[in-house]
Amino acid sequence: MDLNLQVFQNELTCSICENCFVDPITTDCGHSFCRPCFYLSWPNRSVLAHCSESQEEMQQRDFHTNVCLKQMVLIVRQARLGQFLRSKDNRCRIHMEAKQIFCEDQRSLLCLHCSTSKEHEAHRHCSVEEAVEEHREKLLKTMCFLWEKYCESHIKLNVETVTTRSWEIYVSSKREGIRAEYDNLPPSRYMEEQTHLERLQREGKEIFEQLKDSEARMAQKRELLRGMYTELKEMCHKPDVELLLDFGDILHRSEAVCVHMPQPVKAELTAVTIPGMIARFDLFKGMTDAYRLR
Structure with missing residues (x-):
C-alpha cells in the first residue's frame, strides 16, 4: 500500500x-x-x-x-x-484482464469479456466500486434498525425483570389486603375468604411462571439481536471484495431475528378485592333484595 x-x-x-x-x-x-x-x-x-x-x-x-x-x-x-x-491477483485467467465487474447473481468478479458471455449475459451486473458501497450502506441501514430493536428489547426486559422481582411482594400485599377486608366481616365468611386466598395464590403462581418464561425469552431475543448486530459490524469491516463475496443471506437472517419480538406479560390479578367492596356489595345486595320483595 x-x-x-x-x-x-x-x-x-x-x-x-x-x-x-x-x-x-x-x-x-x-x-x-x-x-x-x-x-x-x-x-x-x-x-x-x-x-x-x-x-x-x-x-x-x-x-x-x-x-x-x-x-x-x-x-x-x-x-x-x-x-x-489493478493488481495481478485480480486478473481474469482466461482473458488476462482486470475483473472490475460484479455479478450479483453468482456473487463473483468478472472481466468485461466474461460479463458478456452466454454464461453471464442474463445476470445482473454493476461495477465493483458501486456494488461495494451499495452493500455496505444496506448493512448500515439494517444495523440501524437492529439497534433500535435491541434497545427496545433491552427496555422491555428491564421492565419485565423489575415486575418479576417485585411480583411476590405484590401478591403478598394483596393477600394481606384480602385478610384485612375479611377481618371486618362475620366469621361465617371464613370459607369464602379461604377460597379467595387460594385463588389469589394460584393466579399469583401462574403469572409468576409466565413472567419468568417471558423474561427468559426476552433475554434470549436481546442476545440474538446483539449477536446479529455484531455479525453485521464484522461484515462491514471486511475488505471490500471479501465483503461482496461473503455477503450471502446476512440481510435475510437479520430480518428473521427481528420477527416475533416478545411482549411483556399482562400481569393482572382477578382475585383481588378493593377495601370495603365486600361490605358495600352486601349492603347493595340487601337493598336490592328488599326492593324486590316490595
Missing part, C-alpha cells in the same frame, strides 16, 4: 476495533469511533456513556454520523480497492 495512503488511513482508524471507521461518530470531547463499536462498548443503555479515550461522561444519547470523516474513509477505501482491482 502507498505510504501516504497508509498514513492517511491510520488517522481514520477506530481505537476500539483498530479498523477504518464505519459510520463514524464524534463525541462531545472530540474523539471519534465507529458507531457500532461505540454502541457495543456501551453495555447499559440506561446509564450515561463514557468516552473510551478520555473517560469523560457524555450527556448525549443520540449521535449523528460525522459526514466529513465518512467521506474521507470512502476515499481511502476506494483508493485501496482501486489498487487491488
Whole structure:
C-alpha cells in the first residue's frame, strides 16, 4: 500500500476495533469511533456513556454520523480497492484482464469479456466500486434498525425483570389486603375468604411462571439481536471484495431475528378485592333484595 495512503488511513482508524471507521461518530470531547463499536462498548443503555479515550461522561444519547470523516474513509477505501482491482491477483485467467465487474447473481468478479458471455449475459451486473458501497450502506441501514430493536428489547426486559422481582411482594400485599377486608366481616365468611386466598395464590403462581418464561425469552431475543448486530459490524469491516463475496443471506437472517419480538406479560390479578367492596356489595345486595320483595 502507498505510504501516504497508509498514513492517511491510520488517522481514520477506530481505537476500539483498530479498523477504518464505519459510520463514524464524534463525541462531545472530540474523539471519534465507529458507531457500532461505540454502541457495543456501551453495555447499559440506561446509564450515561463514557468516552473510551478520555473517560469523560457524555450527556448525549443520540449521535449523528460525522459526514466529513465518512467521506474521507470512502476515499481511502476506494483508493485501496482501486489498487487491488489493478493488481495481478485480480486478473481474469482466461482473458488476462482486470475483473472490475460484479455479478450479483453468482456473487463473483468478472472481466468485461466474461460479463458478456452466454454464461453471464442474463445476470445482473454493476461495477465493483458501486456494488461495494451499495452493500455496505444496506448493512448500515439494517444495523440501524437492529439497534433500535435491541434497545427496545433491552427496555422491555428491564421492565419485565423489575415486575418479576417485585411480583411476590405484590401478591403478598394483596393477600394481606384480602385478610384485612375479611377481618371486618362475620366469621361465617371464613370459607369464602379461604377460597379467595387460594385463588389469589394460584393466579399469583401462574403469572409468576409466565413472567419468568417471558423474561427468559426476552433475554434470549436481546442476545440474538446483539449477536446479529455484531455479525453485521464484522461484515462491514471486511475488505471490500471479501465483503461482496461473503455477503450471502446476512440481510435475510437479520430480518428473521427481528420477527416475533416478545411482549411483556399482562400481569393482572382477578382475585383481588378493593377495601370495603365486600361490605358495600352486601349492603347493595340487601337493598336490592328488599326492593324486590316490595
